[in-house]
Amino acid sequence: MFNYFIKLQWKSFFRSASLVKGLALKILMLFFGIYMMVSLVLAGSGLFFLLQKVFPDADPLRKLSELMPYWLLAELFIRYFMQKLPVMEVKPLLVLPIKKSTITHYILGRSGMSFYNFMGLFIFVPFSMVLLTQGYPAIKVGFWLLSVVFLILMVNYINFIINKSDRVFIILTVLLIALFVLEYFGILHTTGHIGTIFYAFYEYQLLFIIPLFLFVVAYIINYRFLRGRIFLDASLGEKAKEVIASDLTWTKHFGSIAPFLQLDLRMIWRNKRTKTQVFISLAMILYGLVFYTMGDFALTSSMMVFAGVFITGIFLANFGQFVPAWDSAYYSMLMSQNIPLRKYLESKARLISFSIVIMFLLSIPYVYFGWQALAINLSAAIYNLGVNIPVILLFGSLNKKRIDLDKSAFSNMQGTGAAQFLVIVPLLGLPVLIFGLFKFLVSFEVGLTVMAVLGLLGFVLRNKLLDIITELYRKKKYGMIAGFKEKNS
Structure with missing residues (x-):
């Protein structure tokens, strides 16, 4: 069934009236994506040695683990604006004998193949390969990388949960600023405390179950949300909303x-x-x-x-x-x-x-x-x-x-x-x-x-x-x- 959905998407693209414009944009984005991929791979390959040079007395993997909270928060911050849930025209499919659960799994599955998910992998996979060349145990590195993959996928689906609320964006922004300020002025060593948790994924391999569990929970929440809204008449009845007008009477002081x-x-x-x-x-x-x-x-x-x-x-x-x-x-x-x-x-x-x-x-x-x-x-x-x-x-x-x-x-x-x-x-x-x-x-x-x-x-x-x-x-x-x-x- 998923192959059928992919064929429909393919035909929709090539039968579009704006095919030339869309194709040109896709080619441009492809070249941009290749450039980003090469840049991120090079960054990941040199990250171990960069951390080793900047922090000569610290383990590069432990130092990267301390920075992981900032990476995940920043990634969530970026995804909030740039990443959108991949949608398809589902209304024609709802009159066909196709399970709504299948459509929902396809939509969420496509989001798992988003370029934003690979951005992290283009950095952490080369970094893990360098760890292996530096004598780090392969099993521990593998489970650490697996935990990072599940965390990235968790962020992917959490983004869809919070994307409908500007309040969450404000909370994330304040959280990022607060963490930076506390760390910069030495009030609270947040990276050290939180980094210990991320480093534990390397030391204790079975802890990868935690990010796996968080990823599954985020997926299920998204599944239930979408599955409950895939109906043919979902858009026929407009929801009545109370319009709350802002009080802008103070602007009258500015005259005409x-x-x-x-x-x-x-x-x-x-x-x-x-x-x-x-x-x-x-x-x-x-x-x-x-x-x-x-x-x-x-x-x-x-x-x-x-x-x-x-x-x-x-x-x-x-x-x-x-x-x-x-x-x-x-x-x-x-x-x-x-x-x-x-x-x-x-x-x-x-x-x-x-x-x-x-x-x-x-x-x-x-x-x-x-x-x-x-x-x-x-x-x-x-x-x-x-x-x-x-x-x-x-x-x-x-x-x-x-x-x-x-x-x-x-x-x-x-x-x-x-x-x-x-x-x-x-x-x-x-x-x-x-x-x-x-x-x-x-x-x-x-x-x-x-x-x-x-x-x-x-x-x-x-x-x-x-x-x-x-x-x-x-x-x-x-x-x-x-x-x-x-x-x-």
Whole structure:
């Protein structure tokens, strides 16, 4: 029966009206997958020696076991956004003499063959082979690897359980941050305690029953959930839902742009792709730790300015680069109303400005590494407010690709065009270049001052710049409307 399902999927793909586009995408993903596979295999092959070099006094396998909790949590975090339950068109099958249990097992079985499951194997299988060459007992290594496989499959099915709840995503994010903070400041040696459990899979082979049991439980929970919802009339009766409207009366303080702000805030909160941008922006506040803790860059280097512009302007880049494509589903309606285009763009600028201020406030604790960190983030925030906001809105006039907000948040290239790649140069490259030039010619302080002055100058000229950008949007209005109507863009 499973062979029959595979044949149906194969015919569905080759009989699709978008065969050429789908085939080209599959070929592109194949090359990308091969590249990822080779990279992960090389990483797994060298992981033992890397751990041996970084931790010369520790057993590499024990050290990797200590890091396994972070691996599983990070994998679950990534899967939450990127991996979706493989579905097939089951309604035509429900009128045939095919057991619903068979259909359910096929759907779950396909998810077991997901590329995300092999990502871990491409690392841990080569690592296990290196362990064998280093004299580790084959039986112990085999059972340890088997335990890791069951843990990866468990994460695969747990993802489908929690994927329906944003609360779980928030809990996972807080858990990851809490573990990192506790470990970094030496409050609680979490990796040591939890790592002992994972290392026990190597020392006591029979313990592989634990991850096996967890994998089976996660599979059964998913099976029961799906099996109870495979019915022909499952989608005929719409479930009544109570709509809870957010209280956005506070936006009235912003005057005439309040309706647009309310529209944007509701859109961000009600759609997974826009909501994801907010979560990613908040998570990227930790990006500074990558630079501040490396020791390879001085606090006065240009790379720190890059980090400051990136941290304070991450929402500006992620959300702003798709303005006005976020509204593509009803952009033609907006443009047909008696709505001032200038107010529309001003509301976008105000929303992005609010995000920059929030990200700067969250970055203040970086003063722990020195006053230079605070000065850099402050000047970067001012520069983003005064210069990069008009720049991102200017490039928005080039957006003609539609975005369907009901599509998945990740692995989704809708709305992406040349403008999204070109805008990175002025957003991130230009401030770093300006700072580097004045730091080289004068000093670190002067470089930051020039950035801040340019940002303040952008504030002074904000109205004039918005007038110019508004006129540009007005000239390209009909081209943008036509582009947004193309659903396959």
